[in-house]
Amino acid sequence: MSILGSRLKKLREKHNLTQERAGEIFGLTKYQIHRYESGISNPDPDIINKFADYYGVSADYLLGRTDSPNPPEKDDIPEELNTLAKINQLIKEYGIEQMGFFDIEKWKSLSEEEIEEIIKHFEWVVHKAKEKNKAAREGTED
Structure with a gap:
């Protein structure tokens, strides 16, 4: 299982979503969610951003570039x-x-x-x- 797949599964379960329900939310099939979570295939960047936005984490976290789910607060955010x-x-x-x-x-x-x-x-x-x-x-x- 990939880091991305592992984190997607963990976040989906944390939000009490089935693979089917997650598929409905993201406009995907249950099968596509399963493939992403098991590391068989990888979502395109737009889907990764949808996951990040919905779960309230950074795309960098999903991709394993950081272990911090949320980026540090920035004072310059409007x-x-x-x-x-x-x-x-x-x-x-x-x-x-x-x-x-x-x-x-x-x-x-x-x-x-x-x-x-x-x-x-x-x-x-x-x-x-x-x-x-x-x-x-x-x-x-x-």
Whole structure:
């Protein structure tokens, strides 16, 4: 078994996923997951990045280039990227990928009303963030 395969299996099991469920999440078959975990074949870089993002580890960790699952914190990471990482974590926690969040075909089946509801929700979230940021700026100008 390869380092990559061993780590993929360990992470999948840590997240209580079957090979079949992992395949569904990553758009692969159970057989492909098995082949990656057993070291019979290697995923392409895009799939490795999907694994890393989903499991919250670095691609370097998956590939055996480091034994640290997470890269050290960097002070120069823009706040926007930290926010995106938090959103990505929420997507995983709430199982949005199970609803086809990234599946364009499933988005096409939404009604106009459902799309409007999503747009309104996003607009509300952005509005609340702007209010919070404005209040924070005003609080520092005192």
